[in-house]
Amino acid sequence: MDPDPSPSQPVDGDADQIPCSTVVTEEDGVRDLRLDDPADRKGTEELESNGSMQNELRHEGDMEIVEEIPQRAQDLVEETVLASSEEVLGDSSRGALVWRESSDRDGEEPPSPSSSGYAGERGSSVGSSENDDIGDVENGFSGQGNPIDGIAWGTGRKHIGEDEASVSWRKRKKHFFVLSHSGKPIYSRYGDEHKLAGFSATLQAIISFVENSGDCVQLVRAGNHQVVFLVKGPIYLVCISCTEETNEALRGQLELIYGQMLVILTKSVNRCFERNPKFDMTPLLGGTDDVFSSLIHAFSWNPATFLHAYTCLPLAYSTRQAAGAILQDVADSGVLFAILMCKHKVISLVGAQKASLRPDDVLLLSNFVLSSESFRTSESFSPICLPRYNPMAFLYAYIHFFDVDTYLMLLTTSSEAFYHLKDCRVRIERVLVTSNVLSEVQRSLLDGGLHVEDLPVDSSSHSGSSSSRLSQDGLTSAAPGRVREGYTGIGGPSGLWHFIYRSIYLDQYVSSEFSPPLNSASRQKWLYRAYQRLYASMHDKGSGPHKKQFRRDENYVMLCWITQDFELYAAFDPLADKALAIKTCDRVCHWIRDMENEVFLLGASPFSW
Amino acid sequence: MGLSSGTIVNEGVQFCVFDLKRGQHEGEEVDKILYFFPFDCPYSVQLSVIGLSEGLITFTRIFSPEAPCEVIEAERHTHVFYQAEPDIWMVMIVEKNKDTEHVWRCDGLRVVLKEVHSLFVMFYGPLQSLLDKQPSGDLARSHLYSFVTDYLTDFHVGKKFQLPSFRESLGERGTIQMLTIEREVAIEVQSLVTVLESCAGRSAMFSSLVLFQNLLVSSTLSPDDTVNVFAYAVMRLTPQALSLGTNSWSYLRRGPSPNVTNLSPLSTTSASLEDHQHRSNDSSSGNQDPNYNVPRALQREKWSKGKDGFLVTDIWLKESGSSIAANPSVWLKQAEQRMFLLIYQHRSMTVVLLVPVNSLSNGEKDLPMLKQQVIENAAQKIVRVEERLSKGWPGENANHVKGYRYLLLDTDHNISRASPPGKVATLTKDSLLALNKLRKEIDLEKNRAERSDSKREKDVEVCVRARNNAWIIARMSRGKELYMVLDKANETILFASDAVEKFSNRYCDGAFSLD
Structure with a gap:
């Protein structure tokens, strides 16, 4: 990592006052971006103007369609490789460019060091042990009130002093490593990568040893431990875990970590390895520890990480419609994707014609935004890549937080769209305020999601139950995480404790809030992992998904039901009666279908199917 | 090569x-x-x-x-x-x-x-x-x-x-398959075992394993040793093994007739050996004598039935280069001693007798005398028990339960019972693949539970409706496991668990019944 900003970096006067920041002033940003080949930009503009940009994106998926964009990944990287990084964008060690609109603050005032696109510079983070998972202690996952977003969660590098020789390091329940094919460490969840160079070389040796025999190592089992390998071109990802997660789940997590790297760098980083196999990638990810810690934390609470679906904030149909309409409006004006979210839940999203957004990209994007402190402080314009959409190219994201939880992301292919997007945001904000969307969002947050106790017992009460749930005032005044006042039950009818319903066509899921007896973090995580196992058990790559499953052990009764339209996962009291549990699942499905308008975003990408 | x-x-x-x-x-x-x-x-x-x-x-x-x-x-x-x-x-x-x-x-x-x-x-x-x-x-x-x-x-x-x-x-x-016998026959078998034990005289005592066809009738050995001796008997000693000159894991092998190619180990394998x-x-650097005369205990077609009813083999040689056959012996884990192996066979019944080597004052020389004792004291009883067992023997499909394809495991005693291979072969490939996958999942849970400190017994019930509409079922409870495939079955989970319940009550002493 190169701590010195390059002498000729375009950040003027202020640069030496903000040594820890990657922030570039508006003017600088514009200037930097203009370093690119104007011809390419012109091409982009033309494409945009004739409205065929999206087609281009789709049809030439493998091409780098926005040539000027990989400044972060490509230019920086190339410069690093060629040891001539002076020309570009300041401190390459951050590997990040955040172009910030400085109107919110005085232009003279240097932005705070923490307002970097990636909060938490390496080494500067708190040595928090929040996700210290030695032994059985792993941070609980959130359903109610636990920190789920970057602010509350992001704690930067953990246990930097540890290395493979430390007993504490060896006893961690779940390690993640990223390394290059030459064995250079890129990322480690615990310990300092540089101290783990030897260990990293061992991992590389294992992978290449098997590779030399014409094979590819995927999994090693040893007692309660699993070592899962994922090879992505020149980048190797490894998870070493003694959690009870399945191999499939861990592999999916490695895929997401790789995806998160692509969000920051795009796949064009591979070129650096083509040029120099011993290329050191760590500087490019400098300061992004929080992004990865937050993602890894999500692996133990966020069902989106294994369901490959996103979830919506429950809202009255008209409220979501109002939000969708204005987003659609801006999408028609050259915005590729417009996404309005509250924490990790979608309020509404729209894509331009023929552009569809994959749930994994929503997850990675929201994780990136929520875990980067700086996005919260003012509006930002940052290159990002949507790996499932096009792993080779950067898009530009305009990001603005309306309040601490609610934020807007406008994605475009144009590097010069900042002012346009800013205007769009102003329009959107105006509509959101006048149509009370933002206040409804706050209210929904307070109300929380679905509660199993509210499951209508009698089938005749289906109709209307949903709207009443969402319209009645003060159904619960408890903040998420607080046990609802006066409630002393033990779950819903027939011993129903929790459920997740995934709509296959919508790529969305809805899950109930945690209610007693699932009120401890450890029980919640246990259930979460039981869902993970159930999911893996139901989805077999070879023979396709099973139709139903009933599973009872000393902790739970789990039921899963997969049809062409939906997947239902439900957890019951272990003593629950089988027949009643089945009936209850049926009722949950009816209930959800009755509330479909409120809990799902319908017609999210009208042009993609 | x-x-x-x-x-x-x-x-x-x-x-x-x-x-x-x-x-x-x-x-x-x-x-x-x-x-x-x-x-x-x-x-x-x-x-x-x-x-x-x-x-x-x-x-x-x-x-x-x-x-x-x-x-x-x-x-x-x-x-x-x-x-x-x-x-x-x-x-x-x-x-x-x-x-x-x-x-x-x-x-x-x-x-x-x-x-x-x-x-x-x-x-x-x-x-x-x-x-x-x-x-x-x-x-x-x-x-x-x-x-x-x-x-x-x-x-x-x-x-x-x-x-x-x-x-x-x-x-x-690695498990034993038992013959299910009626109480009266069991008493006769027990009486036979007592007679066999005493055949060795005062100084020693026979341990014994009694097999009918490829199924175990009784054993006086520890569970671990029983598994090993049983496995060897089924591989090389039972009438089926002798007649095929080959292994016949009748119940493990798929299809009605495994029809193993007769690979003569002498002509092909030993040459390469x-x-x-x-x-x-x-x-190697050491110049050791390459001829160790290793007794090839698993060599095929090396056992045959002698005139006196005892099986004989020339696998074991007395001394290097000698052509005199020695009596085979095995090391038993539980007894922690070497035992001579005597195998008596009458029709479908195989009696494996084990006598401690050091209990015989003249060593191997005492064995003919012991054999004589067995023939004199137990042969009649063996004939009678064999008759009783043959009469009650329902044939190859003895363990078949109509409508079910199952495997029942008693992990505490290493015993298994299963649908006959011919019946299992009627299942579709998809059903068997789904079962294989479910068994993998259960294996993981089981292994994890075994490694964990908690002594809590794992109690698991899983019913899966596979894509081909078969029910794939696994149950694990108090040291017993049950795996089942119901290929043509009703849609509801209740039907599947009902089927398990019935099976459990009837064939597993209610081990998997919920009440």
Whole structure:
């Protein structure tokens, strides 16, 4: 990592006052971006103007369609490789460019060091042990009130002093490593990568040893431990875990970590390895520890990480419609994707014609935004890549937080769209305020999601139950995480404790809030992992998904039901009666279908199917 | 050369035994290898396999010192590990091929490694003791080469080398299959066992195993020893084994007639064995006598029935170079002593008698006298019991339960009962694959529970409605496991659990019943 900003970096006067920041002033940003080949930009503009940009994106998926964009990944990287990084964008060690609109603050005032696109510079983070998972202690996952977003969660590098020789390091329940094919460490969840160079070389040796025999190592089992390998071109990802997660789940997590790297760098980083196999990638990810810690934390609470679906904030149909309409409006004006979210839940999203957004990209994007402190402080314009959409190219994201939880992301292919997007945001904000969307969002947050106790017992009460749930005032005044006042039950009818319903066509899921007896973090995580196992058990790559499953052990009764339209996962009291549990699942499905308008975003990408 | 050539298609199976303590110095790595199949595999490949295995054992010990590497899953191969003795590891590498039958369950393959080692120890003692006895390792190698190779011939089905695949999901190697008998017959059997015990006279006592067909009727050995002796009896001693001149794991083998190709070990295998021994001696530094006269306990067609009803073999020779047959003996774990093996057979009944070697004052010379005692005192009873058993014997499909395809395991006693192979063969491939997958999941849970400190018994019930509408069921409760496939069944989960309940009440003493 190169701590010195390059002498000729375009950040003027202020640069030496903000040594820890990657922030570039508006003017600088514009200037930097203009370093690119104007011809390419012109091409982009033309494409945009004739409205065929999206087609281009789709049809030439493998091409780098926005040539000027990989400044972060490509230019920086190339410069690093060629040891001539002076020309570009300041401190390459951050590997990040955040172009910030400085109107919110005085232009003279240097932005705070923490307002970097990636909060938490390496080494500067708190040595928090929040996700210290030695032994059985792993941070609980959130359903109610636990920190789920970057602010509350992001704690930067953990246990930097540890290395493979430390007993504490060896006893961690779940390690993640990223390394290059030459064995250079890129990322480690615990310990300092540089101290783990030897260990990293061992991992590389294992992978290449098997590779030399014409094979590819995927999994090693040893007692309660699993070592899962994922090879992505020149980048190797490894998870070493003694959690009870399945191999499939861990592999999916490695895929997401790789995806998160692509969000920051795009796949064009591979070129650096083509040029120099011993290329050191760590500087490019400098300061992004929080992004990865937050993602890894999500692996133990966020069902989106294994369901490959996103979830919506429950809202009255008209409220979501109002939000969708204005987003659609801006999408028609050259915005590729417009996404309005509250924490990790979608309020509404729209894509331009023929552009569809994959749930994994929503997850990675929201994780990136929520875990980067700086996005919260003012509006930002940052290159990002949507790996499932096009792993080779950067898009530009305009990001603005309306309040601490609610934020807007406008994605475009144009590097010069900042002012346009800013205007769009102003329009959107105006509509959101006048149509009370933002206040409804706050209210929904307070109300929380679905509660199993509210499951209508009698089938005749289906109709209307949903709207009443969402319209009645003060159904619960408890903040998420607080046990609802006066409630002393033990779950819903027939011993129903929790459920997740995934709509296959919508790529969305809805899950109930945690209610007693699932009120401890450890029980919640246990259930979460039981869902993970159930999911893996139901989805077999070879023979396709099973139709139903009933599973009872000393902790739970789990039921899963997969049809062409939906997947239902439900957890019951272990003593629950089988027949009643089945009936209850049926009722949950009816209930959800009755509330479909409120809990799902319908017609999210009208042009993609 | 060896088994990999000629008529047998090896299909990418590798099997090795190595000693982590040996060959520590550079250039001496070959010394680690105690056994490698196929024989014609170049040393460079052998060393690479063992190098990877050793590397991963060391690597995984960083995180899991108590239970190092058990399985490597690569895209094209599965490597299954078994730590046979503290420094001695066995690894089996099988090729994956999704288009064919090559879908395995790792624990199913590990049982094979475990079985071959247990049987080896039963005949020759621990490998480590052979290595201690003769540090160059040639003694251990000669034993392994003949024994393991003979063992592997049992996996030749037709022209193929066929390891237990998903087709055997309703079977469990390394367990005993019992004959279900009525109470009155049981009393007669018990009385026979008492008579047998006393046949050896005052100074010694016979332990015994009584088999009918390929099923166990009674055993006075410990469960572990029973498993080993039973396995050997079914492989080489029962009337079926003698008549086929081959293994007949009747219930484990798929299809009505396994029809194993008669591989004459003498004509093909032993030639390659000698060839290998020759090679290995060339490469080893010690100039030991290459002719260790290893008794090839698993050699086929070497047992036959003598006139007196006792089985005879010339596998065991009295002395090196001698042609006088010695009486076979085995080492029993529980008794911690070597026992002479006497096998008496009458029609479908096989009585395996074990008498402690050091209880006989004249050693082997006393055996004819003991045999005489058995014939005089027990032959009549054996005839009678055999008759009773034959009468009550419902035939091959004895364990068939209409509408069910099942495997019932008593893990505490290593006993299994299952649908007959002919019936299992009627299941669709998809059902068996789904069951194989479910068994893998249960294996993981079971292994985890076994390793955990908590003594809490795992109690699990899983019913899966597969895509082909079959119900795949697993139950685990108080040391018993039940796996079931209901191919043509009603849609509701309640139907499936009802079916299990009925089965449990009727055939498992209610072990899996909910109330």
